[in-house]
Structures are given as structure tokens and as C-alpha cells.
Amino acid sequence: ACRGNTGWKPAWRKASPAASYDFVIVGGGGHGLATAYYLARRYGGKRIAVVEKGWIGGGNVGRNTTIVRSNYLLHGNVPFYETGMKLWEGLEQDINYNAMVSQRGVLNLFHNDAQKAAYIRRGNSMRLHGVDADLLDADAVRAKLPFLNFDDARFPIRGGLLQARGGTVRHDAVAWGYARAADRLGVDIIENCEVTGIRIEQGRATGVETSRGFIGAGKVGLACAGNSSRVASMAGLRLPIESHVLQAFVTEGLKPFIDCVVTFGAGHFYISQSDKGGLVFGGDIDGYNSYAQRGNLPVVEDVCEGGMALMPRIGRVRLLRHWGGLMDMSMDGSPIIDRTPVDGLYLNAGWCYGGFKATPASGLCFAHLLARDEPHPDAVAYRMDRFARGAVIDEKGMGAQPN
Numbered sequence: 001a002c003r004g005n006t007g008w009k010p011a012w013r014k015a016s017p018a019a020s021y022d023f024v025i026v027g028g029g030g031h032g033l034a035t036a037y038y039l040a041r042r043y044g045g046k047r048i049a050v051v052e053k054g055w056i057g058g059g060n061v062g063r064n065t066t067i068v069r070s071n072y073l074l075h076g077n078v079p080f081y082e083t084g085m086k087l088w089e090g091l092e093q094d095i096n097y098n099a100m101v102s103q104r105g106v107l108n109l110f111h112n113d114a115q116k117a118a119y120i121r122r123g124n125s126m127r128l129h130g131v132d133a134d135l136l137d138a139d140a141v142r143a144k145l146p147f148l149n150f151d152d153a154r155f156p157i158r159g160g161l162l163q164a165r166g167g168t169v170r171h172d173a174v175a176w177g178y179a180r181a182a183d184r185l186g187v188d189i190i191e192n193c194e195v196t197g198i199r200i201e202q203g204r205a206t207g208v209e210t211s212r213g214f215i216g217a218g219k220v221g222l223a224c225a226g227n228s229s230r231v232a233s234m235a236g237l238r239l240p241i242e243s244h245v246l247q248a249f250v251t252e253g254l255k256p257f258i259d260c261v262v263t264f265g266a267g268h269f270y271i272s273q274s275d276k277g278g279l280v281f282g283g284d285i286d287g288y289n290s291y292a293q294r295g296n297l298p299v300v301e302d303v304c305e306g307g308m309a310l311m312p313r314i315g316r317v318r319l320l321r322h323w324g325g326l327m328d329m330s331m332d333g334s335p336i337i338d339r340t341p342v343d344g345l346y347l348n349a350g351w352c353y354g355g356f357k358a359t360p361a362s363g364l365c366f367a368h369l370l371a372r373d374e375p376h377p378d379a380v381a382y383r384m385d386r387f388a389r390g391a392v393i394d395e396k397g398m399g400a401q402p403n
């Protein structure tokens with residue numbers, strides 16, 4: 001007789017805070033957990049804690065639309081995201097966890113000659129950086145996705161730029177897999193523990209005040225995504241970041257018919273199909289600043305209009321679920337991985353609506369910075385002073401698009 005699953009152990013310990021650690025990472029999202037993992041695994045870090053105000057996977061790491069890719073244009077971005085792609089490719093072996101990494105391809109559609117020229121330029125830049133890129137004409141797109149609105153559309157589809165190695169990864173499994181792997185290396189993952197203050201003594205961060213008491217730290221790393229500006233303000237820092245909500249949508253399950261990720265080039269809409277059959281899609285951010293993890297109806301309408309324009313058959317499908325997450329929108333659309341003016345306090349933020357794909361590379365580069373006090377070679381462009389120096393990394397919506 002089936003007696004159910006017995007004797008299963010939790011995937012990670014429910015750690016209680018110790019008095020102090022060498023490293024305290026604030027934020028148990030994908031980036032914080034990956035940082036702790038690589039710090040322990042690759043940089044020999046010891047006595048590491050991840051402090052999370054809610055539960056593991058409750059933030060954006062479990063709310064995104066699961067798309068991973070490295071199809072960027074600018075030099076500051078491409079090597080970093082390609083390092084991330086390579087880490088995704090080996091992730092499941094590395095952390096010994098099934099994250100359903102699916103390299104099903106990411107196809108960005110274009111609808112006019114100017115857009116085509118911009119995509120050719122981006123594809124060339126990718127290839128120069130050793131990243132795969134293929135330009136498809138309209139017939140090739142039609143053969144792949146015959147149900148899209150090609151001809152009687154206001155914005156007819158002329159072709160697309162495909163990154164075949166891009167795709168999707170099951171987002172919760174990324175959080176759980178990194179948490180489990182970090183725990184196995186001795187990292188304390190402390191849930192339900194909100195950081196309420198950063199203690200600074202003689203210009204140096206010495207620990208964090210939390211809802212479960214003070215935790216001393218040799219170094220404090222902030223990886224708080226949509227709450228970055230709030231947490232950094234506890235150390236007197238004002239970040240070049242605004243928080244906005246981004247929503248995601250999932251329909252009822254259908255037979256498989258979309259075998260890649262597709263983005264509409266004439267509006268904010270992108271879509272893929274989950275392995276369960278649901279259509280997973282999204283679009284633009286809500287236009288006002290907010291720290292609430294829920295969105296508003298005008299964006300729902302706007303996203304659905306984009307869907308109808310690209311793929312009219314979507315109008316007959318029932319929407320099952322939608323939710324919102326909190327985006328830390330930086331002023332050039334690119335992230336920050338850097339020291340701060342406070343000694344011993346480090347910042348990982350500004351991922352906007354595209355930080356899921358960055359999870360492994362971000363964790364690796366932040367771990368490098370925390371361990372060695374110097375930027376990882378792939379993240380040198382992500383210093384905060386780029387805004388003062390005018391060295392911004394602005395992909396003009398081409399790379400930092402929502403997904």
C-alpha cells in the first residue's frame with residue numbers, strides 16, 4: 001500500500017541567525033542565493049548567511065517569465081550575459097538539481113527595415129563576441145510560427161533575430177536549487193528575517209539589524225532587487241533606481257504549439273509556452289513607482305492588445321493567473337555590481353525587468369567582488385560611478401526589454 005512520501009528531508013536547513021558571519025547577503029532571491037553559492041564554492045568563502053525577509057522564491061526569482069538569453073548589443077553587457085548563458089548550460093550538473101533548462105530559442109521579431117537594420121547590427125555584435133545569432137526572413141518565421149499575424153496586420157512581420165541557445169529555465173527550481181546547493185556548502189539560509197537597519201561604525205558596515213536581532217558581518221552584500229533603494233537608504237545611500245511593478249500572465253494549458261520564446265517588435269508583448277502547456281506572457285511595466293507586488297488593469301489591457309495584434313488566436317484562450325513583481329529600474333537599464341561609499345557594504349541592484357537571465361553571472365560576479373574586493377572582469381562596466389562619468393550602458397530598449 002502507498003504510505004505516501006516519508007522520510008523526506010527539507011531541501012535546505014531552516015537556519016537561525018548566528019551572532020556574526022564573515023559575509024551576510026541581504027535578499028534570498030536568485031541573485032543573493034547564487035552569490036552565496038559561488039562565494040562558498042568558487043571563492044572558498046566561509047561563515048556565510050543569506051538573510052531573507054520572506055520565504056525563498058517569494059520575490060522576483062519566482063515571479064518572472066523564465067526567459068534566459070545573451071542577445072545584447074553593447075560591449076559592457078554581452079560578455080557578462082554570455083558568461084551567464086554558459087553557466088545556465090552547466091547549471092544542473094553544477095548544483096545537482098533539475099532546473100528544466102530549456103534552450104528552445106528566443107526570437108525577436110522585426111516589422112520594418114529600420115528595425116531589421118538594428119537587429120542585423122545587434123546580431124553582428126553578438127557574433128563578434130562569440131554569441132550565436134541568426135537572422136530569419138519572414139518565410140522562415142512563418143514556417144516556425146504559422147499562426148502569427150503576418151499579412152493583414154498593422155505591423156506585418158518581416159523576419160526575426162533568433163538566439164537558438166536562449167530559452168527558458170524553471171524559475172522556482174533555480175531558487176530551490178541554489179538554496180539547496182549553498183546549504184550543502186554550509187551557508188545559513190535565514191528566512192522570515194527582515195533587515196531593518198545597517199549598522200555602520202567609523203564608516204564601516206559591521207552588521208545588520210533584523211527582525212530577529214542584530215547579526216554581525218565582516219562584509220554585507222545587498223541583493224534586494226525591487227527593494228534595493230529602500231534597503232540602501234538604511235545606510236544613507238540614494239540609488240539611481242526607481243521601483244516599478246511588472247506583471248506576468250499564464251493561460252489554461254494547451255497542446256504544444258509555440259516551441260520558442262517570441263517577442264513582438266511593434267509593441268510590448270512576449271510569449272512562450274510552459275512545459276505544462278500554459279501560455280506565459282507579459283509586456284510593459286506599470287507606469288508609476290510602487291513597492292507593491294501587484295499591478296493594475298491598464299497594463300493588463302495593453303499587454304492583451306499586444307497579444308491580439310501579434311497572435312489573434314490568443315483571444316480565445318482563458319487566462320488563469322497573473323501576478324506582479326517589483327523591478328529595480330536603473331537609469332540606463334543596466335545593473336550595478338559595486339562597492340559602496342560605506343566600507344564593507346556592497347551593492348548588487350538595478351536589474352530592471354531582465355535580471356533572471358543574469359542570476360548565475362550576477363551571483364558569480366558579486367561573489368568575486370565580495371571575496372576579492374575588485375570587480376570580476378565581466379562586470380567592470382557595472383560600476384555605480386558610470387552615471388557620474390557619463391559612461392552609461394543604454395541598450396535603448398533593445399537588450400533591456402522586459403524578459
Ligand code: FAD
Nearest residue numbers: 027029030031053059060061065067195325355356357403
Ligand atoms: P528577488 O527574488 O526579488 O530577491 C530579492 C529578495 O530580497 C526578495 O526575496 C525580498 O523579499 C528580499 N528583501 C527585500 N528587502 C529585504 C529586507 N529588508 N530584508 C531581507 N530581505 C529583503 N528577468 C529575465 O531575465 N527574464 C524574464 O523573463 C523576466 N521576466 C520577468 C517577469 C516578471 C513579471 C517580473 C516581476 C520580473 C521578470 N524578470 C525577468 C526580472 C527578474 O525576475 C529580476 O530582475 C530578478 O529576479 C531579480 O533578482 P532576484 O531574483 O535576486 O530578486
